[in-house]
Amino acid sequence: MKQIYTGKTKDVFELEDGSYLLKFKDDVTGENGVFDPGANTVGLTLEGAGRAGLSLTKHFFEALKEQGIPTHYIDANIDEATMTVRPATVFGKGLEVICRYRAVGSFLRRYGLYAEEGQALDAFVEVTLKDDGRQDPPISEDALDMLGILTKAEYAVLKDLTQQIGNVVKAELAKKDIELYDIKFEFGRVGEGKEIVLIDEISGGNMRAYKNGEYIEPLQLEKLMLEA
Known part of the structure; x- marks a missing residue:
């Protein structure tokens, strides 16, 4: 290989x-x-x-x-x-899509004038460019379309999938009395039809999860989720 x-x-x-x-x-x-x-x-x-x-x-x-x-x-x-x-092609040079259920992390750093720490959010979807040199800047639907990274129709699919998948993960965590604060996804196109699908991983390293108000480290999250 x-x-x-x-x-x-x-x-x-x-x-x-x-x-x-x-x-x-x-x-x-x-x-x-x-x-x-x-x-x-x-x-x-x-x-x-x-x-x-x-x-x-x-x-x-x-x-x-x-x-x-x-x-x-x-x-x-x-x-x-x-x-x-399955092999997939990414959008542009790569996007990260975050689904947020509580105001923490970079969301709070940017919008702290209006948001309180831990404030509930309704599966807020945020797209950022994978660009280490520019610290992964957020980008809007219009800019994605104008720059030829994805179309507005594709953005609608991306947003819908993000919320669907985020809610599945949130529900799975809730079975163990764990609350999902936010989660990061990546998507790509596969096949001749260029279907938009979730790629990469869904692990503790991609999310913030809390139990009884305490943050759960990635390795501990895996143990809690997969124990019998």
């Missing part, structure tokens, strides 16, 4: 049959040794984070499959920390 991409938290390989293999690492995003799902740098390495992230990703992708929500997921090998997926 041929390595085609080296990322912060995973590497991507192309398999002989044309599908892709994602190899999950133990690196997570953050700054100064503190985890932050919205950060654009690797902040720390947590032993077992790769397998933990993949285990939770597999759980959520299979839950989405049951509901007929389109993703790139094919299967996963937890022991090897790998996931096989």
